[in-house]
Structures are given as structure tokens and as C-alpha cells.
Amino acid sequence: MNNTLPSHVRIVEVGARDGLQNESAVSTQDKIKLITALADAGITDIEAGAFVSPKWVPQMADSSEVISALTLPNTNLTALTPNLKGAAAAHAVGIKEFAIFTAASEAFCQKNINCSIDESIARFEDVMAFAKAHNIRVRGYVSCVLGCPYEGDIDPQRVLEVSQKLLALGCYEVSLGDTIGIGTAKKVDELLDVLLAHIDKSLLAVHFHDTYGQALTNIYTALKRGIATVDSAVAGLGGCPYAKGASGNVATEDVIYLLQGLGINHGIDLQRLAQAGWAICTALNKQPVSKVSLALKNQTTD
Template identity: 55%
Template sequence: MKIVEVGPRDGLQNEKQALSTAVKLELIRRLTASGLRSIEAGAFVSPKWVPQMAGSAEVLAGLDLTGPVAYPVLVPNEQGLDAALAAGAREIAVFGAASESFSQRNINASIAESLQRFAPVAARAQAAGVPVRGYVSCVVGCPYEGRIAPAKVAEVAARLLDLGCYEISLGDTIGVGTPASVLAMLEAVSKTVPMTQLAGHFHDTYGMAISNIHACLRAGMMTFDSSVAGLGGCPYAQGASGNVATEDVVYLLHGEGHSTGVDLAALVDTAWFIADALGKPPASKLAHAIGDQRRAKPER
């Protein structure tokens, strides 16, 4: 099983509490030490729109980019790609949508325009030997349009695959999916993109994220995005709560007999670390069930 940890990017981008580069690096260090091998490290976007991602170049500068752990960064356009490559990025991600309205609100472009914008980014990255991952947001529902047709998701995913994305992450951005609606979408998408190149990205707004992951797992999906402590949300989707918590996903996968290579105790400790830094409790149920072991007092 593969877990893509999105906490340091997708998780932090919607947090109001500003964090220093040192805290971000310590978060990533702890996530790496827990056994995670793909950790989103930042985004080369305008700090005017996503202030939490300011300093992504400094974060990359503090990481070992030559080791076995991948530290992908989000890149919205060629200007962002230039900055990412200059900072030494070895993997990038581009972010599209299956909803026209969301695409306009998120990146001020239609779906077609966004794909045209990604084409030179993907081509240049691949020419530089940098893998490209693609995201599709609003794969089940949109805050502006409501239900999204599975065929539309399949169309956008196929276009990203054609651009050269090695993996397509399917995001239930506002967390309205249920196993039935998610599997209907997945059935349509898997006809155009192999299941081995698909990942699930679920938000827990309605408490369905773990159920949706379990359904996708049974359908053959082997890669899932998640965010330590359940951090996140979406700045362009009001009311959307955080990503599914990495520790909850790992607990599910281990319980289903899958290997992740992740030390669950270390991961929970990391959840409490970043929660303390943000001044709020973790959103994950597992973190509360196990408790903050750093504060646990020995029995007498």
C-alpha cells in the first residue's frame, strides 16, 4: 500500500495559524521518521493567495532530496515550475478539477484552459526527469454545481494521463461522497485510467472518508492521500473539513492486513506535535483514542 502524506501542503494551506519553516521541517522530519515515503512538502503558488505556502523553497532546502523519500510540491503554472526546479524539486503535482465553477474559483481558468496551462509544465518537468502527479478535485460533488457526473471526472483524469502524469489522485474535495457514489465514479474513471495509476483523496466533512477508502480498497485501489491529524480543508470550498487523517487510514489498512511501513505510534505522536503547534486538538479519532503519549503519566 502507498500513502501520500499531504499534511505539510494540503493540510497546512487552510490553517490560519502561521508556522515557521523550522516547524514545517520538524513536521516533515517526524513524518519521514514514522516511515512515510511520499510527503508533500509545499507549493510554489502566490503567497498572496495561499500565505501558508510561503517559504516552500526554504523547506525544500532543508530536506534531503537525494534519498528514498519523495517530497513532491504543487506547481500551478510555468512560473511555479521555474521556482520549484530552482529549489531542487524532484517531483511536482498539478491540480485540475472536474467542475467548471470550481476550476474558475480555484485557478481562474476553465477546465480546458487549465489543461492547456499544465501541458508545457508537464512536458518541461518530464524533460528534466521530474515525475508529475495529477490531481482532480470535486470528483463527486462541487460546492457550486452540486453532483458531478462520473464521465466528466473520467474525461479530466484521462487528459492528465495523456499529459504524462504517472498517477491521478481523485479528490472528494467537499467530502460529500458515499461508497456508492465514489464507486460509481471510480468505475467510470478506471475505464480510461488503469487502477494502478489512481489514488483516492478523501475529505471527512460528512464522516464518510474511511468508509470511502474501505470501498476503494475493496475495488482494488492501492494508493491513498491523507493528512496527519486530519489537517486541512479547502480555501475555495467553504465548509469543507480536513483531509482524512493519516493515522486513521494506517489503522484501517493494518487492520485489513496490509503493510504500510508506517510506525503508527510515531505517527500519532506527530499528530499531537503539529496539533500543539497549531493550538488545536487533532481531528483524528485514533489520536484521541490512543492519547498524547508524551503527556501520559506512568501508573503508580
């Protein structure tokens, strides 16, 4: 087993999408301020919205408005595009990276995007053709890689099959979603044993929710296997509308603190990041879930 930590980790900040898709009353202006503050903190990859059905996820209905209002030349803004309609809408506001998303669980796939896993892959063929024609790169997500709220345990072999299908479609990377934050370090290692036997580590990212408080340990486990892209959400915002009880993604502030402790480069200003988290949480009338953010706040108010 390779235990070499990467020298640099790329953070994909998903708070404005994965986080805010679960919050009911966030204004378009607050979303714009959040994404701008995240970019100012040095984050280069920001998932800024989702071009999904507004009937399914009304919280993302203003994604076009949010993205049109942003001028961030050094930031790669990405968005969820489940089908051709979403892809065309994302392209219309200048998105240069799509994210397509399916699952390793049939039941979750049905609840989330209203089709089977195979049907989702077929739909994505249109999205990929559109992306290719417009020179847009595409990231793939596989949800429920460490467990499903409807099916329970998920066989790593199924995760491998779906990940390989996304890569074969032309995704430049597959992000592995522990959608309900149920995984533990042993399960991460077992999953990566299967995946890394067939897929190069540079093609994988991890996207771990923190429902059971295991996300940082799980990320550390993945880093030790050479994974160098981590999805996270400022202030630990979020959850999934189709995974009841799932809490937010691991907090970006906590991941940055972990990386700093390990001497891994990341390019992000932790203080400014924490401020961005406090600002959106003030708008949401709650505190960040990030322990690092709370600790930094206590230091400055003592």
C-alpha cells in the same frame, strides 16, 4: 466487480500542504519539523509545499525555504506546481515530483486556479515539457470528483474525461479529490465503475476529505476496487481555501489503523506518526482530529 484488497498501500502524506494551506500561523521551522517527523515515521511520499501565488495562498509562501532546509534522502518530496513559474521554483529547490491540479467542476477550477478546465490543461503542457526536460515525474489531481461546492453533483463522465486528459499529458497517476468530503460509498463505487472501465487501477489514487465523516468508508470502498494509493493528512489537518466549510483530509493515523486491521502493508510506524500529529497540533494550539490519535493518547495517559 473486482473485490480484491491490495496487499500494500502507498500513503501520500499531504498534511504539510493540504493541511497547512488552511492554517494561518505556522512557522517555517514547525513545517520543517513536521515533514522530518513524518519521514522518520516511515512515510516515503510527502507533499511538502505549494508553488502557487503567495497572494492566493500566503500559507504556502515559504515552500522554497521549507524544502531547501530538508535533507531526507529516502523521501519523495512533492509539491503543487500550477504553472511554469511554480514548476521552475520547485525545480530550483530540488523537487523531483510535481503535482498539477485541476477539477471536474468548471466553477471550482475558476475559483481555485483562475482558469477553465481546458485552459488548465493547456497551461500544464508547459509544466509537463519542463518536467520531462528535467526528469521530474508528475502527478495529477482532479478536484470535486464526488461533488462541488458551487455546481453540486458532478457527472462521473466528466471526471473520466479530465482524468484521461491528465494521463494523456503524461501524469503517472491521477489522484481523485473529494474536495468537500461530500461523497458516500455508493457514489465512490459509481465513480469507480466509470473510471475503471477505461483507466487501470494502478493509475488512480484517492484523496478524500472527511467533512461528513465518510472518508474511511469511502477509502475502504476504493481499496476493495483495487486502488492502492491513498492521500491523507496527519492529524486530519486541513481544508481548502476555495471550498468553504470543507474539513481536512482523512487523518493518516486513521487510515493506517484501517490498513493494519485489514492486514495491508504500509511501512509506517503508527506511534511515531501520531507523535508527529500531536507536535504540529501543539504548535497550532489544537487537538488532532484523528480518533486513533486521540485513543492512543488516552491509552498512554491513563
